[in-house]
Amino acid sequence: MIVPLPHVLVLAAILFSLGTGCVLAWSSNVIMLLIGIEIMLNAAMLVFVGGSCQWGMVDGQVFALMIIAMTSAEVSLALAMVVYLHRRRKTVDADEFSELRDH
Amino acid sequence: MKLILELILLLPILGSLFNLLLGRAPRRLGETVACGAIWGSFAATLAAAAAYDSPVTTEIASWLSAFDFKAPLVLYLDPLSLALCLMITFVCGLIHLYAVGYMHDDPGYRRFFVLLNLFVASMLLLVLAANLPLLYLGWEGVGFCSYALIGFWYQNPNNATAGRKAFIVTRIGDVGLALAIVWIFQLFGTTSITLVNQMGHGVPVSIITGLGLLMLLGAMGKSAQLPLMVWLPDAMAGPTPVSAQIHAATMVTAGVYLLMRLFPLIGLSVTVTSAIAVTGALTAFYGATCALAQRDLKRILAFSTISQIGYMMLGVGVGAITAASFHLIEHAFFKALLFLGAGCVITAMDHEQDVFRMGGLSRTMPATFYPFLAGALCLAGLPLTGGFFSKDGILAAVWQQGGTLSLGLYALGLLTALITAIYTFRMVFLVFGGSKEASSLSSPGSMGRAHHALPVVMQWTLIPLALFGLGGGLLNLPAYLGHGLLQQFLAPLGASGQQGLSPASELLLSGMAALVSLAGIALAWVRFGGDRRKQRVIEARQPARGVHAFLLGGWYVDDLYRLLFVRPYVWVSQVLWQRVDEGMVDKGFDQMAALLGRCGRGLGSWSCGRLYIYLLSLATGAALFIGWFALVAL
Numbered sequence: 147m148i149v150p151l152p153h154v155l156v157l158a159a160i161l162f163s164l165g166t167g168c169v170l171a172w173s174s175n176v177i178m179l180l181i182g183i184e185i186m187l188n189a190a191m192l193v194f195v196g197g198s199c200q201w202g203m204v205d206g207q208v209f210a211l212m213i214i215a216m217t218s219a220e221v222s223l224a225l226a227m228v229v230y231l232h233r234r235r236k237t238v239d240a241d242e243f244s245e246l247r248d249h
Numbered sequence: 250m251k252l253i254l255e256l257i258l259l260l261p262i263l264g265s266l267f268n269l270l271l272g273r274a275p276r277r278l279g280e281t282v283a284c285g286a287i288w289g290s291f292a293a294t295l296a297a298a299a300a301y302d303s304p305v306t307t308e309i310a311s312w313l314s315a316f317d318f319k320a321p322l323v324l325y326l327d328p329l330s331l332a333l334c335l336m337i338t339f340v341c342g343l344i345h346l347y348a349v350g351y352m353h354d355d356p357g358y359r360r361f362f363v364l365l366n367l368f369v370a371s372m373l374l375l376v377l378a379a380n381l382p383l384l385y386l387g388w389e390g391v392g393f394c395s396y397a398l399i400g401f402w403y404q405n406p407n408n409a410t411a412g413r414k415a416f417i418v419t420r421i422g423d424v425g426l427a428l429a430i431v432w433i434f435q436l437f438g439t440t441s442i443t444l445v446n447q448m449g450h451g452v453p454v455s456i457i458t459g460l461g462l463l464m465l466l467g468a469m470g471k472s473a474q475l476p477l478m479v480w481l482p483d484a485m486a487g488p489t490p491v492s493a494q495i496h497a498a499t500m501v502t503a504g505v506y507l508l509m510r511l512f513p514l515i516g517l518s519v520t521v522t523s524a525i526a527v528t529g530a531l532t533a534f535y536g537a538t539c540a541l542a543q544r545d546l547k548r549i550l551a552f553s554t555i556s557q558i559g560y561m562m563l564g565v566g567v568g569a570i571t572a573a574s575f576h577l578i579e580h581a582f583f584k585a586l587l588f589l590g591a592g593c594v595i596t597a598m599d600h601e602q603d604v605f606r607m608g609g610l611s612r613t614m615p616a617t618f619y620p621f622l623a624g625a626l627c628l629a630g631l632p633l634t635g636g637f638f639s640k641d642g643i644l645a646a647v648w649q650q651g652g653t654l655s656l657g658l659y660a661l662g663l664l665t666a667l668i669t670a671i672y673t674f675r676m677v678f679l680v681f682g683g684s685k686e687a688s689s690l691s692s693p694g695s696m697g698r699a700h701h702a703l704p705v706v707m708q709w710t711l712i713p714l715a716l717f718g719l720g721g722g723l724l725n726l727p728a729y730l731g732h733g734l735l736q737q738f739l740a741p742l743g744a745s746g747q748q749g750l751s752p753a754s755e756l757l758l759s760g761m762a763a764l765v766s767l768a769g770i771a772l773a774w775v776r777f778g779g780d781r782r783k784q785r786v787i788e789a790r791q792p793a794r795g796v797h798a799f800l801l802g803g804w805y806v807d808d809l810y811r812l813l814f815v816r817p818y819v820w821v822s823q824v825l826w827q828r829v830d831e832g833m834v835d836k837g838f839d840q841m842a843a844l845l846g847r848c849g850r851g852l853g854s855w856s857c858g859r860l861y862i863y864l865l866s867l868a869t870g871a872a873l874f875i876g877w878f879a880l881v882a883l
Contacts, residue, residue, distance in 0.1 A: 166868055173861035244858025 154196035161189035176228050176238045180221065187217055250300060251307045254324045256293040257334060258373050260286045265366035268359050276358065283362035284345045287369055291338035298331055306379055306443075313382055320440055325379030328738045329509060329574060333376045336578045340498045340585050341369045343710045347589050348490035350704030351596065355488075361401060365494065368394035372499050376506065381430045381440040384507070388426065388471070391500045392419055398495060399487040411486040418480040422470015426507070429463035436460075446513040454518050461521030464511060465528065468504030472558045475532045479807050481555055482539075485547040489592030492547060497554045497588050498581040505561040505577055509570050516568060523654060526566025526647070530658040530665075533559030535804065537668040541675070542793065542800035545602045546591050549676050552803070553628060554584055556665065560643050563662060567655065569646030575725045575735050576639035583627035583636055583718035586711055590621035593707050594680060604676060605789040608683040608782075617703075618681050620711035625677045627718045629670040630766040632759075635721025640666060641762045642725065648758055663765055670769020671776075678777035679785075 168182030191210045198206025232238055264286025268279050304327040313320040326334075345365060352358045371390025378384035400412030434440050436456065437448050449457060468474065473481035484496045495501075508515065508525060515521045536556025543549045557580050564573030595602055597614060611618045627636030644666070647659045725735035777785055793801045802808065 170861055170865055170868065173864065179860075240860040241858075243860075 149196075151196055151200045154192060158189045158192045158196070161192065162186050165189060174239050174241060176231065176240050179240060180224050180228070184217065184221070187213060250297065250305050250326075251309075253293050253297045253300065254305070254307050254326060254377070255309060257290050257297065257338070258324065258370060258377065260290040260293065261366045261370035261373065265363050265370060268363045268366070272359055279359060279362060280349045283366055284342065284349065286366055287338060287342040287345050290369070290373070291335075291342050294331070294334045294338050297326060298335060301326070301331060304328075317438065318434065318440075320380050320382035322383065323379035323441075324377040325443065326377065329506075329570075330376045332574060332578060332735065332738065333506065334373060336581050337369065337372055337376065337499050340581050340714070341365075341372075341494055343714060344490050344494040344498070344585060344589065347493075347592070347707050347710040348488075350707040351488065351490050351592055353704055357401070361398075361488070364394050364397050364401075365490070368398070368495060368500070372503070375503055379442060381433060381442060381445075384442070384510075385426065385430060388467075388503060388507075389423070391495070391503060392416065392423070392471070395419075395484070395491075395495050395500055398491040399484045401487055401491065405486075408486040411480075411483040415480040415484045418477050419470040422467045422477055422504075425463040425466025425470070427467075429460050429467065432460060432463070442510060446511065449514040449517050457515060458518040458520045461515035461518050462524060464507060464515055465521065465525055468508050468525075468562070469528065470504070471507075472501050472504030472562070473532075473555050474504070474528050474559065474562060475535055476806070478532060478535070478555050479803070479810060482548050482551045482803060485545070485551050489547070489588060489595065492551070493585045493588035493592070496551065497584040501554060501558055502561065502577050502581070505558060505565060505573060508562070508565045509574060512565065512568070512570055522566050522568065524566075526563050526655075526658055529559045529562025529564070529566055530661045531559070532556065533563060533665045534661055534668075535559070537665045537672065539800055539803045540672040541668060542797050544604055544789070544801070546595065546604050546607075546676070546680065547588075547602055549604070549672065550584070550587055550591060553587075553669070553672065556669065557584065557628075560640060560662065560665075563658060564643035564646060567643075567647050567650045567658075569643060571725070571735060572639070572642035572646050576643055578724070578735075579627070579635045579639040579718070579721045582714055582721055583624040586620060586624035586714035586718055587628065589707070589711055589714065590617050590624060593617040593703055593711070594621075596707070597703055604679040605786050607680045608786070609681075611681040614703075616708040617711065620708075620715040621681070622677065623715040623719050625673045627721075629673040629770055630666055630762060631670075631770070632763040632766070633722065634719050635724075636718065637762065637766065638722035638725060641759050644762055645755055645758045663761070666762060667765045667769045667772075670766045671773045674770050674773030675777050678773060678782055682778065683782045683786075 162185075165182045165185030165188075168185060169179055172178035172182065191213050194206040194210045194213070196206075198204060198210075228238060231243065235242060264283050267274075267282045267286075271279075274282075304325065306323060306325050308321050308323045310322040311319075312322045345362075348361070348365065352361055355361065368391055371387045371394060373387075375384055375387025375391060378387055396412045396416040398412075399415050400409045403409045403412075430440060433445055436452060437445055439445065469477045481496060481501065485492050487496070533556045536552045536554070536559060540549050540552035540556065543552060557576070561573045561576050561580070564570075564576060593614065594607065594610060594617060597610075597617075598607060601607065623634075627634045630637045630640045644659060644662050647655050647662060775781070792798075799805065
């Protein structure tokens with residue numbers, strides 16, 4: 147493998163932190179939240195693929211494919227929810243939806 | 250014979266079931282079945298009496314059976330139970346007929362007849378039972394019917410309370426009987442009455458004494474003897490036929506019957522027999538003195554019942570089983586008669602029960618007056634009436650016993666006989682004596698009140714009872730007038746009669762009793778007869794004072810019990826209820842629930858609803874965990 151595994155891991159860690167930061171900082175917008183989650187998922191996927199290349203086993207790549215499939219399903223569902231929420235409340239601010247809170 | 254015995258018991262049960270299940274049947278049919286069942290039972294008893302030659306034991310079915318304990322459904326017919334069955338079915342049959350008239354406009358007549366029939370069945374079971382558990386079944390059956398019938402008009406809380414009081418007080422005695430039965434089984438390994446009666450000699454006297462005293466406790470509760478007699482006067486809250494049937498003629502004598510039944514066993518202990526005799530004599534005196542001051546017609550009769558049952562106990566205590574059972578049967582006739590007569594009077598007076606507000610009824614209600622007078626003569630023990638012979642038999646037996654105690658009891662019994670004659674004729678003079686104007690003078694409210702027309706059947710039923718009451722003496726004439734039928738009939742019981750007494754001394758005792766009763770009637774005349782009556786009625790408007798109030802209040806025994814038992818009990822229940830249950834248990838749970846609620850609310854306040862705070866805490870937590878693992882790994 148051309149790229150050494152530690153580099154891949156560092157890149158994945160950076161990507162994951164960015165995604166987390168996006169989720170935390172931009173929580174006022176549901177769409178940005180979703181994007182942050184996507185980035186975090188991709189970072190995890192990168193670790194799988196890197197590991198799979200390092201040890202020459204396909205399991206990691208199979209898992210990456212699974213994550214891609216799951217992500218697409220998740221995004222389509224989540225976007226549908228965003229559209230629904232926007233229709234109901236005319237906003238995509240996540241803090242507006244706090245009905246589950248006590249009192 | 251087996252079929253006949255079964256019929257005696259089954260007919261009242263079937264009558265009860267008929268009215269219970271076929272409630273929609275026409276009223277006339279229901280009443281006919283109820284009365285027919287009892288008269289059918291009477292006919293079966295007559296057939297049994299005709300076919301009787303020696304004691305019969307019949308097993309109908311098995312009942313309780315566990316390990317070596319067996320209490321099958323066995324009936325036992327001997328002279329004592331046969332005589333009582335005849336009396337019960339006959340008197341109850343007449344009372345049923347009377348009840349048809351008495352309850353003719355009561356909508357609850359069905360419940361009434363169901364209970365009345367069930368009562369007769371239980372009473373017959375009690376009398377015919379061959380073993381103690383079966384007797385106890387009948388014992389409790391009559392107790393339940395008595396409770397349900399005292400509180401028959403339960404919408405009035407007083408009646409319901411009277412029913413409960415009767416139930417609870419008799420229950421205290423029942424505990425004694427139940428313990429005695431268990432003890433007997435433990436001692437003898439059997440509960441058959443005949444077997445137990447034969448086995449008494451092999452047991453130490455102290456144990457017999459214990460058993461006998463427990464039995465006496467049971468009898469005290471059921472037969473309203475000192476000190477458990479407080480329930481009987483209150484039991485008069487029930488309809489009058491109930492008072493006549495249950496609380497005068499039959500049920501209250503069950504205690505006496507129990508002691509007579511087991512006399513071969515408990516009679517072995519002198520302590521027990523003396524205790525029975527003393528209880529009886531004291532109760533007789535107590536009841537008679539209380540009856541002297543009562544104003545309520547039914548309460549007079551109730552106290553007189555207590556007193557007369559005291560005589561029976563006295564008779565049992567001195568071993569005069571024949572005399573006691575003779576008085577039991579005779580008392581059933583004349584006391585039922587007096588109660589039914591009182592019921593006629595009360596109905597006619599529009600439910601007025603105060604004797605001072607009655608008067609002049611001898612002219613307006615002759616058909617009630619003459620039978621009532623016959624009953625009163627029996628109760629007072631006028632010579633040659635049935636009541637005279639039966640009471641005299643008991644007193645003679647007490648005299649014959651000898652000894653200081655017996656002589657004391659005899660004197661007390663004679664004094665009671667005097668008081669009995671006084672209060673009986675006080676009642677007669679107040680209710681029936683005087684003129685009509687006198688009665689309207691005493692109660693201005695009843696001036697314009699017309700006497701109710703009585704159903705004919707109510708007055709007719711008095712006549713046979715009056716005949717049996719007056720002529721009942723023929724059943725058991727003293728030795729100087731021939732021979733006692735009952736005496737011979739009951740001879741196999743081994744009861745000691747008056748054989749040892751010479752005719753001369755017996756005649757002397759009878760003469761004494763006759764004198765006493767005549768003196769009592771004369772005293773009553775002096776105080777309440779003729780014109781003096783009016784004065785007494787005027788005096789009666791003042792509230793009772795002194796001795797009079799003491800007797801009116803039944804020696805304040807009720808108040809004493811209220812102070813000794815009811816108040817502390819109520820206090821303890823109040824503490825248990827308000828302090829322990831509400832104050833500790835309920836409050837404890839409430840506070841625990843409140844604490845948990847506060848915890849939940851405290852935790853709940855963490856959920857602010859802001860998404861980024863959740864995410865931040867999640868991320869921080871995860872970072873901390875990973876950092877911790879990294880630290881450990883390095």
